[in-house]
Amino acid sequence: MTREEIFTKVVEIVRPFVKNQEALDSVDENTNILQDLKVNSARLVDIILDFEDAFNIEVEDEDADAVNTVGDAVGLIAAKVPS
């Protein structure tokens, strides 16, 4: 998968959990999932689990905690899936 394909899929996974839809309209890799998109921390657990299912990967707790931005998520996933 290309980084662009992962980005697109990450945004689609995050979308249902986003409170700030305006921020989602201009989302890029620098967008902070908790602070900009206003995703609740409990929902971030669901998002990480959805990443695991969608990309067939495993995300350790420490790696999950390091996901702050959309770009962090894309980078984490890109490192685990075949390019």
Add this chain to the structure above:
Amino acid sequence: MPVGNDIVDLRHPLCQPAAIHPRFDIRAFTTREIGLLAASAQVHRTRWSLWAAKESAFKAARKLDPQVRFLPRDFAVHLSGKRAEVVHRLGRFRVWLDHADQWVHALASQAGEKPGFRIAGDPSASSGAARTAEEGFSERVRELARIALSALLNIAPIEVRIVSEDRIPRAQRRGQPLPFDLSLSHDGRFVSCAWEASRVCIPGLVCSLS
């Protein structure tokens, strides 16, 4: 003493049992906590009480060590009715749990006495509609804190300003810090604030903050 709080709207569409991921509990809770859930007659409320206890303890712990990470299973909750103790490498946190039909609220502190807190919200609003209006809740929770702290200090709410420093809320008056540790939370239709008064008194202000 640092204080942390967390409120959960029990009717928020995204926290319903059918909405959360099937592996959520395994990811968020320790084996012991999962056992508590399995034995609970009120699984939904217990799940979010456990979560709120962890989140509130994390918020308090982050003030002790800004580098602390929120790994939910690292905040082990020992639940006992409306009280809990959260054990983390940084220490033990007492947690006071309050709940109503539509929300649970957790207050964490290392102090012996329950911190002050206020909860507000509109239970009559539909949880779906509230979800789209959550941007305004950030301002509402600050307003709640301004009103609560100003009442304690016997000053006008407009004199209290809530600022954020490294995502930690601070109360100020005329640019000077007020003698409170503060925590804010909002979820769905509800907002809550909690505070722990320090012993520092500011000249001209009422210093009995109990």
